[in-house]
Amino acid sequence: GESVGLHLPTLSVQEGDNSIINCAYSNSASDYFIWYKQESGKGPQFIIDIRSNMDKRQGQRVTVLLNKTVKHLSLQIAATQPGDSAVYFCAERNNAGKSTFGDGTTLTVKP
Amino acid sequence: GAGVSQSPSNKVTEKGKDVELRCDPISGHTALYWYRQSLGQGLEFLIYFQGNSAPDKSGLPSDRFSAERTGGSVSTLTIQRTQQEDSAVYLCASSLEGQVNTEAFFGQGTRLTVV
Numbered sequence: 001g002e003s004v005g006l007h008l009p010t011l012s013v014q015e016g017d018n019s020i021i022n023c024a025y026s027n028s029a030s031d032y033f034i035w036y037k038q039e040s041g042k043g044p045q046f047i048i049d050i051r052s053n054m055d056k057r058q059g060q061r062v063t064v065l066l067n068k069t070v071k072h073l074s075l076q077i078a079a080t081q082p083g084d085s086a087v088y089f090c091a092e093r094n095n096a097g098k099s100t101f102g103d104g105t106t107l108t109v110k111p
Numbered sequence: 112g113a114g115v116s117q118s119p120s121n122k123v124t125e126k127g128k129d130v131e132l133r134c135d136p137i138s139g140h141t142a143l144y145w146y147r148q149s150l151g152q153g154l155e156f157l158i159y160f161q162g163n164s165a166p167d168k169s170g171l172p173s174d175r176f177s178a179e180r181t182g183g184s185v186s187t188l189t190i191q192r193t194q195q196e197d198s199a200v201y202l203c204a205s206s207l208e209g210q211v212n213t214e215a216f217f218g219q220g221t222r223l224t225v226v
Binding site: 102 | 115144146151152153154156159161167202204206214215216217218219220
């Protein structure tokens with residue numbers, strides 16, 4: 001069946017460093033990919049998305065890279081801040097509109 | 112309201128009792144999801160409603176779990192004869208039907224504790 005999984009369950013970085021969170025997906029027919037951030041006690045919130053016809057998209061301090069050849073998605077956070085500490089989920093959306101979420105990576109930013 | 116609303120925010124129930132969790136999606140969003148999240152874990156898909164199509168129930172863990180969506184808007188997730196392993200945060204999300212390039216918006220979740 002479809003699955004989206006993350007390579008690392010936890011990531012610890014120093015404040016000011018760049019963070020890279022990875023995701024592998026299995027459904028090559030997925031059209032759309034999304035990264036969510038979930039802070040403690042809250043529901044996941046949208047960070048950035050990318051369509052399958054793109055390989056890179058940049059936002060404010062965040063960049064998403066998509067490698068369809070190896071079905072890999074990554075989220076890069078520049079100059080990581082303590083407020084970036086959260087669980088990050090990737091999700092893929094198929095052409096029927098259904099989202100499948102990965103397991104999540106816990107990012108901890110050390111001061 | 113402007114976002115997805117879930118109620119109650121917290122629910123403590125005794126083992127064996129039934130519970131109902133409610134989700135009010137964003138107005139105009141006809142796709143609705145329920146997920147379960149255990150402490151420190153990822154999102155476990157439960158059920159997906161999309162417009163008038165038959166719901167995708169493939170994630171419901173047992174026949175004690177059911178969900179309905181009345182009038183294409185509010186959804187209720189029902190857990191019968193609750194067990195301690197049902198304790199988790201239940202998250203609801205909604206999105207625009209038929210729009211691939213839109214994200215799902217999540218509610219704050221209902222924290223269910225079965226004692």
